[in-house]
Amino acid sequence: MHMPLITWRKEFETGVTDVDHEHRELVELINSLHDEIAAGAGRNRIHDFLGEVFARIAAHFALEESIMRKHRYDEYEAHKAEHEVLLDEIRDIMDRAESGSAEDYGSALSETVRDWFINHFKSKDARLHKNLGV
Ligand SMILES: [Fe+2]
Ligand SMILES: [Fe+2]
Numbered sequence: 001m002h003m004p005l006i007t008w009r010k011e012f013e014t015g016v017t018d019v020d021h022e023h024r025e026l027v028e029l030i031n032s033l034h035d036e037i038a039a040g041a042g043r044n045r046i047h048d049f050l051g052e053v054f055a056r057i058a059a060h061f062a063l064e065e066s067i068m069r070k071h072r073y074d075e076y077e078a079h080k081a082e083h084e085v086l087l088d089e090i091r092d093i094m095d096r097a098e099s100g101s102a103e104d105y106g107s108a109l110s111e112t113v114r115d116w117f118i119n120h121f122k123s124k125d126a127r128l129h130k131n132l133g134v
Helices: 017-038 043-070 076-099 102-132
Strands: none
Touching: 017 043, 017 102, 043 076, 043 102, 076 102
16 A cells, blocks of 8 residues: 555645635545556546646636736736646646556646646645735
8 A cells, every 4th residue: 555645634725715725626636646646547547537636726727816916916926927828838738648658647737736836835825825814
């Protein structure tokens, strides 16, 4: 039995209920994808799963962006720009999944989501609550 890719930590919590709820769902989804890759799931399965991960993350970013716009959040532009970089990275992984081996996109996925949780999640998202006034 291997470790989950991401273990939920208290410090991930932003204090914005809807955002925290989706963050937990995304952690579970990404851990499931990681499990499937580790268990040797087929290319089509992984491709479909990556598509779902992309759609769910894109929807999550849209939620955060709408909350930020609604509250005229001071760092909206920088936060949104980082979301766009992350979506580009996932698109790159999906392109690699089309052509490469499971190992290629499995490790790329791990690196990308770790970056996401360690950098974006803790810096950009953690700042939301304090500075939104919600
Ligand atoms: Fe987020
Ligand atoms: Fe964010």
